[in-house]
Amino acid sequence: MSEKITYDKENLKTVKEGLTEIEFPEFDKVSSDAPVFYNPKMELNRDISILAIQTFQKELSQTINVADVFGGSGIRGIRYKKEIDNIGNVAVNDINPLANEFTKINALHNNVEIKEDNFEIFSHEANNFLRMTRGEFDVVDIDPFGTPSFFVDSVAASIKRNSLLCLTATDTSALCGTYKAPCIRKYNAKPYKSEYCHENGIRILAGFTALTFAKYKKYIDIKLSHSTEHYMRIYMEIKKGSKATDESLENIGYISHCKNCLNREFSYGLGSSTIDRCPVCGEKMVHAGPMWLGKIEDKDFIREMLGLLDVKELNTKDEIKSLLEKCLNEAECNPSSYDIHEISRCLKISAPKIDKVMDDLNKKNYYAKRTHFSPTSIKTDAPIEEIRNSVKKLSIGK
Numbered sequence: 001m002s003e004k005i006t007y008d009k010e011n012l013k014t015v016k017e018g019l020t021e022i023e024f025p026e027f028d029k030v031s032s033d034a035p036v037f038y039n040p041k042m043e044l045n046r047d048i049s050i051l052a053i054q055t056f057q058k059e060l061s062q063t064i065n066v067a068d069v070f071g072g073s074g075i076r077g078i079r080y081k082k083e084i085d086n087i088g089n090v091a092v093n094d095i096n097p098l099a100n101e102f103t104k105i106n107a108l109h110n111n112v113e114i115k116e117d118n119f120e121i122f123s124h125e126a127n128n129f130l131r132m133t134r135g136e137f138d139v140v141d142i143d144p145f146g147t148p149s150f151f152v153d154s155v156a157a158s159i160k161r162n163s164l165l166c167l168t169a170t171d172t173s174a175l176c177g178t179y180k181a182p183c184i185r186k187y188n189a190k191p192y193k194s195e196y197c198h199e200n201g202i203r204i205l206a207g208f209t210a211l212t213f214a215k216y217k218k219y220i221d222i223k224l225s226h227s228t229e230h231y232m233r234i235y236m237e238i239k240k241g242s243k244a245t246d247e248s249l250e251n252i253g254y255i256s257h258c259k260n261c262l263n264r265e266f267s268y269g270l271g272s273s274t275i276d277r278c279p280v281c282g283e284k285m286v287h288a289g290p291m292w293l294g295k296i297e298d299k300d301f302i303r304e305m306l307g308l309l310d311v312k313e314l315n316t317k318d319e320i321k322s323l324l325e326k327c328l329n330e331a332e333c334n335p336s337s338y339d340i341h342e343i344s345r346c347l348k349i350s351a352p353k354i355d356k357v358m359d360d361l362n363k364k365n366y367y368a369k370r371t372h373f374s375p376t377s378i379k380t381d382a383p384i385e386e387i388r389n390s391v392k393k394l395s396i397g398k
C-alpha cells in the first residue's frame with residue numbers, strides 16, 4: 001500500500017519563472033530538509049539551461065526527449081516542456097514522493113497534461129532510473145544535492161551518443177580544495193586552493209566525468225561551463241568511439257603551481273610527470289589534478305545561446321547576458337587565470353587598475369581578457385614574468 005502524503009495545504013508558496021508558475025509547501029530555509037526542494041537562487045541556472053537545451057535542439061534539428069533526474073518541485077522539467085521548442089518526452093524523476101505529488105500538481109497548473117503531453121513522473125533512486133531508461137533521452141539533467149559523483153557512472157552507462165549532459169555540483173568546497181580529502185574521495189583528484197580554484201573545480205569535475213565516460217568509449221565535448229554562487233554547472237555533448245575517446249583523454253592533465261612567484265605549468269596526459277621545481281624561480285611546486293585541461297567554453301554554442309535571449313521570456317536576462325559574454329570571451333584561452341591583486345600582494349605593492357594591465361599586455365601582443373571566475377583576475381598567454389612586470393610598472397602610486 002502506498003504511503004499517505006501529508007502537507008500543510010494552507011501554507012503553500014507560489015513562484016513564477018519564465019512562463020511557468022509553481023507552488024510548493026513553504027519552508028524557512030533553503031536546505032535538503034525542505035519538504036519539497038525549491039531554490040530561488042537557481043532560477044539563473046534553470047534559465048541558462050533553457051537556452052542551452054534549445055541551442056542543442058536546434059543543432060540536432062529534431063524533437064528531443066529530456067530527463068530531469070532530480071526533479072524537486074518539478075519546476076525544471078515543466079519549464080523544459082513549456083519553454084523549449086520541439087520537445088518530445090519529458091521525464092521528471094525524484095525519490096521523494098511529496099516532490100512527485102507537487103510535480104503532478106504543478107504540471108496540471110501549467111496545462112501540461114501528464115499522458116497527453118508526453119510528460120511522465122517517476123519515483124526511482126536516480127541510479128536505478130538512469131539504468132532503467134538507457135538510451136531513451138537526448139538530454140539528461142543531473143541536479144542533485146551536493147556532489148553528482150555518485151551518479152556519473154550510471155549516466156555514462158545509460159546516456160546515448162550525440163546527447164547533451166547538464167551537470168551541477170554544489171560541493172564547491174571539495175572541488176575548490178577547501179577540503180582536500182573529500183575531493184580525492186569523490187573525484188579521485190587532488191584539488192589546490194588557489195586564486196583560480198573555481199576554474200580548477202570545474203576542470204576536476206569535467207576530468208572525473210571524462211575518465212568515467214571513457215570506460216564506455218564515450219567522450220565529452222564541453223559547450224558551456226560556469227561557476228556561480230554556490231554551484232558549478234557544465235553542459236557537455238556526449239560522443240562515442242574508442243579512438244576519439246583515447247584522443248580526448250589527452251586533455252586530462254595536471255596544473256603545477258608556484259606559491260612563490262605564482263607561475264603555473266601544465267602537464268598533459270594522465271600518466272605524465274609533473275614539474276617539481278618552478279622553472280621561473282626554482283621554488284618547489286604544488287600539483288592539482290588529474291583534471292580536464294581542454295576547452296570548457298564553446299564560442300559558437302554560446303553565441304547561439306546569446307542569440308536566443310531575445311526570443312525567450314526569462315527573468316534573469318541581464319545576468320545571463322553578462323555571464324555568457326564573459327564565458328564567450330574566455331573561450332580559446334589557456335586554463336587558469338592570474339589574480340592581479342594576488343600578484344600585487346606577492347610583490348608587496350598596491351594593485352594597479354586591471355584594465356591598464358590588460359592594455360599593457362595587449363600592446364606586447366599577448367591576449368588579456370576578463371574571466372567570469374573572478375573580477376580581479378585575467379586570462380592571458382603572457383608568461384608570469386611579463387604579468388609581474390606590467391603589474392609593477394602600473395602599480396598605483398608609481
Ligand SMILES: C[S@@+](CC[C@H](N)C(=O)[O-])C[C@H]1O[C@@H](n2cnc3c(N)ncnc32)[C@H](O)[C@@H]1O
Binds near residue numbers: 072095127
Ligand atoms: C537539488 S534538488 C533538485 C532541484 C531541481 N532540479 C530544481 O531545479 O529545482 C535535489 C532533488 O533530488 C532528490 N533526490 C535526492 N537524492 C536522490 C536520489 N538518490 N535519487 C533520486 N532523487 C534524489 C531530492 O528529493 C531533491 O528533490
